[in-house]
Amino acid sequence: MTSRRKLRGLVAATITPMTPDGQINLPVIRQYVDYLVNEQNVKNVFVNGTTGEGLSLSIQERKQLAEEWVCQGKDKLDQVIIHVGALSLLECQELARHAAAVGAGGIAAIAPFFFKPTNNDELVAFLQKVASEAPDVPFYYYHIPALTGVKFRVEELLDGIKERIPTFQGVKFSDTDLLDLAQCVHKDETQQLEFLYGVDEQLLGALAVGADGAVGSTYNYLGRQTNLMLQAFAKPDLALAQKYQFLTGEFLSFVIKLGFGVAQTKAVMTLVSGIPMGPPRLPLVGASEEFIVKAKAKLDSIVWPGGD
Numbered sequence: 001m002t003s004r005r006k007l008r009g010l011v012a013a014t015i016t017p018m019t020p021d022g023q024i025n026l027p028v029i030r031q032y033v034d035y036l037v038n039e040q041n042v043k044n045v046f047v048n049g050t051t052g053e054g055l056s057l058s059i060q061e062r063k064q065l066a067e068e069w070v071c072q073g074k075d076k077l078d079q080v081i082i083h084v085g086a087l088s089l090l091e092c093q094e095l096a097r098h099a100a101a102v103g104a105g106g107i108a109a110i111a112p113f114f115f116k117p118t119n120n121d122e123l124v125a126f127l128q129k130v131a132s133e134a135p136d137v138p139f140y141y142y143h144i145p146a147l148t149g150v151k152f153r154v155e156e157l158l159d160g161i162k163e164r165i166p167t168f169q170g171v172k173f174s175d176t177d178l179l180d181l182a183q184c185v186h187k188d189e190t191q192q193l194e195f196l197y198g199v200d201e202q203l204l205g206a207l208a209v210g211a212d213g214a215v216g217s218t219y220n221y222l223g224r225q226t227n228l229m230l231q232a233f234a235k236p237d238l239a240l241a242q243k244y245q246f247l248t249g250e251f252l253s254f255v256i257k258l259g260f261g262v263a264q265t266k267a268v269m270t271l272v273s274g275i276p277m278g279p280p281r282l283p284l285v286g287a288s289e290e291f292i293v294k295a296k297a298k299l300d301s302i303v304w305p306g307g308d
Contacts, residue, residue: 007079007106007170007194009230010223011044011215012036013051015266016065018278024061026068028275033072035273040223044079044213045069046108046172050144051217051262054083056281059091063098070102078105081215084130085109085142093133100134107131108140108172111150120152124164131165138169144198145175155183158193172215174198178205185210200226201252204245207233217265221272222248225304243305254298255291263287264295271296 017025017032036042047069048054048062057065066082073080082104084095092109099107109130117123131139145151154171161168170193173181184195197206200216203226219226229244255264266277267287279286287295 170194
């Protein structure tokens with residue numbers, strides 16, 4: 001595996017733009033890339049994950065999206081990580097080979113979640129079979145137990161994993177268990193791995209225990225403000241960092257009470273960016289007009305530090 005700069009900072013969990021009739025809308029991705037870089041100062045993306053409805057897409061659609069993001073991100077984005085997880089090991093391997101062939105900067109995979117691994121050894125064996133198909137590409141485990149039901153502690157998963165998966169680069173840690181995250185950071189004594197946090201409303205807490213950065217959906221439209229939070233934390237100006245985190249939490253708390261998921265994220269991104277993200281794919285249903293009106297009013301009412 002070729003040497004690369006350690007991934008830090010924000011990674012946008014990309015939305016999959018769709019046409020009104022539910023087909024993937026590839027032509028808008030060029031505009032999407034430019035928006036992330038120029039308006040949100042976000043230069044890393046995580047494609048075909050939860051926010052991108054990856055598990056609702058066909059293998060061919062996932063390949064097309066991977067190709068388009070790598071192509072449009074060339075010389076603009078720092079890292080394009082492609083999620084290749086699926087229920088079928090053979091499909092995971094096919095997607096991993098494809099991601100490597102098109103020049104992805106990294107690949108990631110969730111745990112299989114219908115027939116589940118019963119222990120860490122079984123999970124690592126599955127991940128190893130996926131990662132080995134892209135032997136020159138950094139590999140990340142995508143830990144999201146609320147959706148997969150696979151709830152093994154990541155700290156225990158790390159034991160001996162580099163010997164079994166030489167390309168193992170780190171974890172997309174989408175869980176609220178900050179103790180587990182902290183133990184992962186503590187165990188990584190040589191600081192070779194990357195721990196990217198995936199619960200946006202708790203990012204500041206994750207930074208405090210050593211997270212390297214974050215992968216999340218809000219960085220599509222609140223990336224600029226979250227980057228300012230990262231800068232404040234690094235100074236360190238904890239009081240200012242808290243203000244940004246509290247305001248992000250205020251918005252998310254408000255929309256979660258209304259019912260907030262991928263469909264609503266697509267609506268908010270369309271509102272903020274002006275890029276048509278389209279409807280979600282069934283069984284998800286589009287955001288209601290009531291949600292859109294209330295979410296817009298809430299966003300407009302927030303006064304960010306510095307008057308942003």
